[in-house]
Amino acid sequence: MDGTGQAHDRAHNRQLWSLVNERFTDADAAARWSELDISWGLFRIPDADLGLLGDLDGLRVAELGAGTAYFSAWLARAGARPVALDLSAAQLGSARRCQEQTGIHFPLVEADGAVLPLATGAFDLVVSEYGAAPWCDPARWLPEAARILRPGGRLVFLTNSVLAGLCVPADEGFAGEQLLRPQRDLYPITWPEGGTEHHPGHGDWIRLLVDAGFVVDALHELYPPHHAATHEWYDIVTADWARNWPAEDLWVATLPG
């Protein structure tokens, strides 16, 4: 995609996320900041159950597409030193308010996840929980993530599963049990009422990660626990659907030391 197309997608996505902030995430932000455990995704799967992040004390972390930055807040509470970046000033405004309310402070930076105003080799860990991963082209954001990591640094990111992308209706509502579009149409896909997202197949993700210099450690296909309920307003998949098919992909990759 050319520069004009990228700028158009960015403007569209920024506008969409201002609206989502106004309707949902701003009201939700304080509650999310107050959660004590680090968890992943629609069904809040505890990181401790997955054994992924480990000891965070003192780690320099960049969160790409942080939204209201609750994930960075959890990391800060666990002793990490996060920097939270997002394209949307509205989302970062909610994060700033939560910082004032909680006293948990870290840098909030308005930036495109594919063009990071951060120093080369300055981070131990890059995370994204539905941030840059679906919303930026991985051919652009993965090389940036690799650039800001130190040798031996880790990238951990969560995004929608390819299967969810194939089964979710274009207009509105939850994923069903039929494939609704070719897999090749998911990278990228512009939703009629939404923004432009990037959902490469698993083979493409591996190629893109390797091209950016990463070694792939794991792909965790997440299933919600039995007690998990359908998310209140991200109407992508129901909890029942996600108990049958993986709705979320959690990738772990390392930059060779």
Ligand SMILES: C[S@@+](CC[C@H](N)C(=O)[O-])C[C@H]1O[C@@H](n2cnc3c(N)ncnc32)[C@H](O)[C@@H]1O
């Ligand atoms: C689903 S939220 C992720 C934040 C949080 N983990 C959550 O699930 O609510 C997606 C975020 O990506 C941000 N975003 C969209 N396009 C982006 C881009 N090009 N660069 C950085 N952030 C972007 C949006 O502004 C939004 O805050």
